[in-house]
Amino acid sequence: MEPLLFSICVIVFTLVSLFVYNAKSHGKSKNLPPGSFGWPFIGETYEFIFSNHDKFISGRMQNYSSKIFKTHLYGQPTVVLCGPSGHKFIAANEGKLMTAWRPTATRKLFQSAMPTGDSIVSRQSEIHLVRAPVFITQEALVAYASVMDGVTKHHFETHWFGKSQVEVFSLLELLTVGIATRLFMGLQDLDCVAKMAKWFGHIAQGLHVLPYEIPGTTFGRAMKGKRAVMNEIMKLMNEKRERLAKGEMPTDILSYMMVSADPSGKIRSDEEVADKVMGLTTAAFNSPCIALTFAMKYLAENPQVYQRIRDEQMEIAASKEPGDTLSLNDIQRMKYSWNVLLEVMRVIPPLQGTFREAMSDFTYDGYTVPKGWKVYWTVSSINKDPKIFTEPDKFDPTRFEGEIPPFLNMPFGGGPRICPGKDFAKLQMLIYLHYVVTFFKWQLINLNPKVLAAMNALPLDGVWVRLQRCAQ
Template sequence: MDLFSFLLHPILLSVSLCIIFLVRRYKSATAKLPPGNQGWPIIGETLAFALGSKSGSPTRFIKERMMKYSPDVFRTSLVGEKVAVFCGPAGNKFLFSNHNKLVATWKPRSMEKILLFESPPKVEPRGLRSYVLEFLRPDVLQRYIHIMDSMAREHIEMDWAPNREVEVYPLSKKYTFALACRLFMSIKDPEQVAKVAHPFHLITSGLVSVPIDFPGTPFNRAKKGGKMLRDELVAIIKQRRNELSDEGEPEVQDLLSSLLLQSDENGKGLNDMEISDKIVGLFLASFDSTSATLTFVLNYLAEFPDVYDKVLKEQMEIAKSKDPGEFLKWNDIQKMKYTWSVANETMRLAPPAQGTFREVIIDFTYEGFTIPKGWKTYWSVHTTNRNPKYFPEPEKFDPSRFEGKGPAPYTFVPFGGGPRLCPGKEYSRLQILVFIHNMVTRFKWEKVDPNEKVIYNPSPTPVNGLPIRLHPREK
């Protein structure tokens, strides 16, 4: 009897495990998965997805599969993962509304290796997101408009005004990165900005590359850049932490000081890597996307003189209302309605962000299809941005689309939506509007190469940097 009792438990456990395995296998076999194609073993359809971006046609991959499989959701395999691609405004709304309910934050493993994340941050540590949201609130950002305006003037005076021709894209990146260093970490010294910028450029050039880790590959260089960037940021964080311990409350309240002064309910503060993670994330979110938008706003203003004239009229009325040398204020920004419509139409046609991955944390059904736990989801701006159902004459540049009520909900989502609306939206809006104000009141310009090719890596990138010829405006 004792021997029977001894054997009974492992027997029951084995039977239970078999039943669970068979049930799961049955559910998997009978589940109605979204239609689609997993592509080649291991690489899936990653190459087709990437080549579409490199060719300047990132919409093709999405559109072909929506037409072939389903306009609502289809399956594919990207970056070594099974992926359900959600389409249209309904798909956007579903994913945005179910964050941390059905899906959670996820980054490809190759990206984690480059950025030195230990594991996918399903939930940000100890309310870290709320600290950043606090810093990026519109009423807080109002304090920094004069800094944005001052830096835009200095940047244009030093890097644009002395030249007859300039390349817009690299100069836009230089400006947005320097501004981020100033506002996030109070770094003003150009040499120190360059020390942070160099590894960051290595990261962005290889962030979405094939993860082949051999010397000389973009992925290998990006990994080295990630290590260099982390070392530099941790040194900056330690120095600021020492300054705060010596001096107490800082005179300048930048994001770094705010994060260092925060603590949870137990009085425990954030560690250096948590702070570094957030700063890296903000740089990634604000750098390529904003500089790409600035670049293509200038591109479209050169292509459409009538649009340029309307922007100029709006900005000159603001400029004439200011005293000599007076910086822009919050109420001036609120008057730039047409200019912001131009920026939105730019982001519709040249979206700075192509989409975002999520991880499925529990089985769910969508449009009659089962999306299993462990799969990844992806939403893409290319399911709506150029869809004539939501934007008539979708290839036409028409800022009036964004006047009045604007596009239908969830058809235009450059900053995400729902509870996961990008916290940096207002920060990006201020950067863009302040810079455009200073550009149009100083110059008119024309494109040197009207037929310059554009690729996506992942933000839209003019292959020659968008060279333009400047024509200074008479003062």
């Protein structure tokens, strides 16, 4: 339905957009990067959203430049900076030459993604939140490991034990949303968690699509999910407000935000608090869910990799007393397991790239990028480059055993805007991996699951596996 909707939009807007498009100079007097703007108004957004992302990027790198090319995405003239040098340039010039920018769909879903006029203040606010005592400081991660361990074991006992086959992606949505809502909101009602998982799944799928709220479309479902999540968070806030009034101390990020000011000293509104917690939860579950789903696929396809992970994890399990939970020290011992996850995220990135906006004209590789243009960087320009990763289509976790040069291993971004929740994500992924390989062996049922190879690599029909319990 979505490609059809896109085609209708092309027909409706072409006449008007021809005038608008031609009226804009797009910096014609400047030495612009090579490339094509594609269709008027629509640009190359259709291919960007609906085609294979790797092919979209690599094809244009071959046709125009391996370092920079121009295109037209989401109604905006855009340059794509490629490779390690492109990301290094973006990281070095954050808040100087460029600022964060989000596509319209993301901005409609999250009020906190709207431009504030001061990206530095906005970023300080994000960092202020995640460094809060109840979020991802080292002390918080110690406590989180115990909670994640308990939630993960209960998840397997409830949804995996006694089953001959399961669909991995939907169960991982349930688990990762359950962990995030438990730790960020204090939510323990399992029925509510199940509803939240469905709603957050719709929100995550709507982040980089056409921003038309039409029933039955991806974005229509995303906006419906947003309203449901916001309503549920508001109910939780009312309950927490009563307990806080009785002297209860904040125990999660939601209650902390309700009683604390932002870096400027301003008390946040209920809507702002709910919006930010919704954004944190989406970020916390989406990438780990995707990465772990495809880890299950690659471990099934590579039994020698599975066995090496299992050997590592069984050694850790043998060092624990009955009833013990995994600790941060245990997580640090999972070196090969983490290399496997890094390789999974190289082959199938949970998120393909990020956008910026030029704050002023700047020059890159001899070309001018005009003020106001959008700047895009994608891991596709690195992860599949045979000059960087030998045999890039081969699944080989050993490539991460040595020292990886900067700006080559980028699953969580880099520079000033590196994902502040990367340690949180690593913790929950490795805890899951520990239990799934100690509990089970599995085989793929759908051998080649269809993947939406756009900004988020979503398994369209899920990843089904046949389970076999392992002897403990």
